[in-house]
Amino acid sequence: MKRLDDYRLKLGELELVPLVIGGMGVDISTTELALEAARLGGIGHISDAMLPTVADRRFHTRFVAKKLERHKLHLLNPNKSAVQFDLDELAEATRLHVAYTMEHKHGPGLIFINCMEKLTMNNPRDTLRVRLRAALDAGIDGITLSAGLHLGSFKLIADHPRFRDARLGIIVSSVRALNLFLKRSARIKRHPDYIVVEGPLAGGHLGFGPDWREHDLKTIVAEVLQFLRSEVFAIPVIPAGGIFTGTDAVEYLEMGAAAVQVATRFTVTRECGLPDDVKQEYFRAGEEDIEVNLLSPTGYPMRMLKHCPAVGSKTRPHCEAYGYLLDGSGRCAYLEAYHGAVANGGIDGARSLEKICLCTHMRKFQCWTCGHTTYRLKDTTRRLADGSYQPLTAEHVFRDYQFSTDHRIALPEPEP
Numbered sequence: 001m002k003r004l005d006d007y008r009l010k011l012g013e014l015e016l017v018p019l020v021i022g023g024m025g026v027d028i029s030t031t032e033l034a035l036e037a038a039r040l041g042g043i044g045h046i047s048d049a050m051l052p053t054v055a056d057r058r059f060h061t062r063f064v065a066k067k068l069e070r071h072k073l074h075l076l077n078p079n080k081s082a083v084q085f086d087l088d089e090l091a092e093a094t095r096l097h098v099a100y101t102m103e104h105k106h107g108p109g110l111i112f113i114n115c116m117e118k119l120t121m122n123n124p125r126d127t128l129r130v131r132l133r134a135a136l137d138a139g140i141d142g143i144t145l146s147a148g149l150h151l152g153s154f155k156l157i158a159d160h161p162r163f164r165d166a167r168l169g170i171i172v173s174s175v176r177a178l179n180l181f182l183k184r185s186a187r188i189k190r191h192p193d194y195i196v197v198e199g200p201l202a203g204g205h206l207g208f209g210p211d212w213r214e215h216d217l218k219t220i221v222a223e224v225l226q227f228l229r230s231e232v233f234a235i236p237v238i239p240a241g242g243i244f245t246g247t248d249a250v251e252y253l254e255m256g257a258a259a260v261q262v263a264t265r266f267t268v269t270r271e272c273g274l275p276d277d278v279k280q281e282y283f284r285a286g287e288e289d290i291e292v293n294l295l296s297p298t299g300y301p302m303r304m305l306k307h308c309p310a311v312g313s314k315t316r317p318h319c320e321a322y323g324y325l326l327d328g329s330g331r332c333a334y335l336e337a338y339h340g341a342v343a344n345g346g347i348d349g350a351r352s353l354e355k356i357c358l359c360t361h362m363r364k365f366q367c368w369t370c371g372h373t374t375y376r377l378k379d380t381t382r383r384l385a386d387g388s389y390q391p392l393t394a395e396h397v398f399r400d401y402q403f404s405t406d407h408r409i410a411l412p413e414p415e416p
């Protein structure tokens with residue numbers, strides 16, 4: 001009976017355990033989680049989402065306060081076009097987080113940064129360019145471009161000295177999106193080094209419409225593998241979304257995938273950035289507590305626990321301090337929903353808003369985005385005497401994926 005560990009992910013000269021822990025913003029996939037993946041011989045991700053905010057919390061910088069100070073005159077103005085990020089500060093925050101992570105890396109694995117392009121930050125092109133370049137400057141092993149993937153993104157770093165040696169990957173959910181990206185990257189003779197194929201059961205934002213139930217990961221992976229073969233591309237394919245056991249992973253590796261990307265099972269590890277009480281919510285969740293909704297101002301469907309504090313909240317937008325979802329002209333769907341309600345008789349009278357303030361709630365770990373399989377997490381640990389669930393270590397979950405057979409899930413050693 002095959003185990004994940006019977007396979008290796010080949011990236012150039014390197015041979016890795018074919019397990020990737022996916023990026024989870026905002027600082028849910030922490031430095032500590034990524035370091036464990038690398039130590040154990042796989043790939044871990046940190047996330048580049050809201051890094052000035054994350055840096056303040058981790059390194060006691062004052063990026064958020066400084067931005068707020070510069071823009072506080074716009075607090076009451078619904079037009080946020082002037083509320084820009086300082087690009088030097090953005091680069092500095094990115095460098096701090098990436099350099100700290102890379103300095104602490106040990107072991108044979110790699111650490112990548114997940115870059116959500118949908119964080120348009122009121123200046124999509126320049127802020128993305130700065131984030132990508134600063135991550136490369138600070139020594140990141142690779143960059144995974146995700147939600148909002150833009151066909152021209154590779155070009156933004158084409159003149160960077162590390163453009164050809166850093167690993168660059170993309171996340172797609174269809175052959176169509178992949179085909180478009182490959183056509184564009186062919187123009188600058190730089191194909192992605194790996195392709196994450198994310199299906200409809202993943203956590204975070206989904207690359208599907210409200211018809212996500214009609215799609216399934218195995219079919220999309222088979223189509224992608226067939227497409228790459230027909231175009232004679234030898235790019236490693238990494239399926240993601242709903243892969244819960246080592247045996248699930250082996251099924252994809254048998255199909256021809258090079259590795260798998262997982263996240264949900266690591267949300268309840270000690271190294272994950274969610275607060276402990278939120279981890280307990282993830283453990284406790286039943287299938288009926290999980291929904292895919294359209295509350296994210298990005299316009300993409302997002303999966304979350306429906307009783308999280310973000311849902312139904314009517315918080316004042318904090319674009320002067322955050323503003324990560326402002327498009328290039330100072331607009332965000334939450335801002336519009338909020339000011340629409342204010343104009344229509346007041347925010348208190350509004351029954352609910354169509355969108356949530358993702359910046360504010362992600363910053364406070366109040367938007368509990370999660371994968372479809374979250375309701376199975378309670379089966380991966382022990383129940384303690386007080387009724388809570390025993391948190392896991394990232395090493396335990398990693399090794400369970402690596403060595404388990406027959407869909408078995410190893411429970412942790414009981415706590416003393």
Ligand SMILES: Cc1cc2nc3c(=O)[nH]c(=O)nc-3n(C[C@H](O)[C@H](O)[C@H](O)COP(=O)(O)O)c2cc1C
Nearest residue numbers: 022023024025146202203204241242262263264371
């Ligand atoms: C809590 C959480 C947050 C996530 N945030 C992001 C993100 O910021 N960017 C991204 O590209 N994917 C994000 N994802 C998707 C994961 O990186 C991964 O591809 C996917 O969830 C794998 O499926 P699984 O969770 O069923 O194992 C997130 C997933 C979870 C569970």
